[in-house]
Amino acid sequence: MAKNKREIDLKVKQEELESTAARLFLTLGYDGTSMSRIARELGVAPNTLYWYYPSKDELLVAVLNRQMSATLARLPGIAGLPLKDKMAWALQAFEQSRELVTTVHARLEQSAVIREWHEQFHHFVEAAVIHTLEAEGVAPARAAMLATVGTFLVEGLLAHPHSEAQREAILQWFAVSALPD
């Protein structure tokens, strides 16, 4: 009972923490956001954060998972759309987390936690894309390769500034080249 109440409080506090961290990471970037800054925003001492998360990287992972669940929740809504629209949707979904995408790649070599998260993430995404492609009649091996390509294209578009027309042309070409018929 009381134990339960405590656990609820913990969740609430973590939620508060992560949403603040997420906001700052997205606006100031990961490197531009110090633990002290997050703490100041929350009105607590800097080292308080370390009671909840063992490191800044683990806090980042928590934020990433948060963002991902939010995105995942919207996933059923695009079930019926054609491949190109699905990719456009993914792009738009990740656009606000653009900063974090490159941060994750940059920290891969330095943080085991990030590395694990990244691997899991790609497994998940690629599985989803493969599923879509196979549903559209693409053979399994080919679908796996195309899923990787599609991911690279989305990441490339996220990392580099580009025009609406460029994006449109790339997605269009990929959809046409990837799908049979």
Place this chain on the structure above:
Amino acid sequence: MAKNKREIDLKVKQEELESTAARLFLTLGYDGTSMSRIARELGVAPNTLYWYYPSKDELLVAVLNRQMSATLARLPGIAGLPLKDKMAWALQAFEQSRELVTTVHARLEQSAVIREWHEQFHHFVEAAVIHTLEAEGVAPARAAMLATVGTFLVEGLLAHPHSEAQREAILQWFAVSALPD
């Protein structure tokens, strides 16, 4: 004369500095390499580096240019190769600088110098790829779009671990899908 000698010494010193920095950046990563570490390796005081380069980012740019000229020097050797082989060559050429590729992307938002270098770099690379594609009979607009795609694929392959077979399949598919006939 004497002035000239000084300038030669400057170049020599810079060369020494940049090769040391390059070695450390490539083995320890950009973030993992402190200015003090580079200085220690050279046997000078840390702030000495700041007489030659106004910031760590500018030193990185110097290193990047160094790596690029080295790569550029090998470029004529692949003039006659088919598209797929050219991309494989590019991948192999940049593989040792893999760390730096993600570093550049991560620092885009924080450093104007890096941003400028990155933009220039992409202009250069895409121009080269477009030239190749047009020579193979691809229409200009389409060549521009494919150059971007090709770049994204190379960057994706550099950033993510993959098997030889995966790389081969992706490059093969891209070459076939991109080129007419």
Place this chain on the structure above:
DNA sequence: TGCGCTCTTGAATGCCATACAAGATAACGG
């Protein structure tokens, strides 16, 4: 009331990139 658990903090550590002013060295003009 007192014990123990959860949470918070003050204070410190050892890094980091970088700034500034004072020194050493060497070229140049007289």
Place this chain on the structure above:
DNA sequence: CCGTTATCTTGTATGGCATTCAAGAGCGCA
């Protein structure tokens, strides 16, 4: 050959960073 000047180097310092540790505050439970 000597003094001025430009080039290069360093000692020292600053403010920031992620993270640690031990001490405290508040609360649940026996």
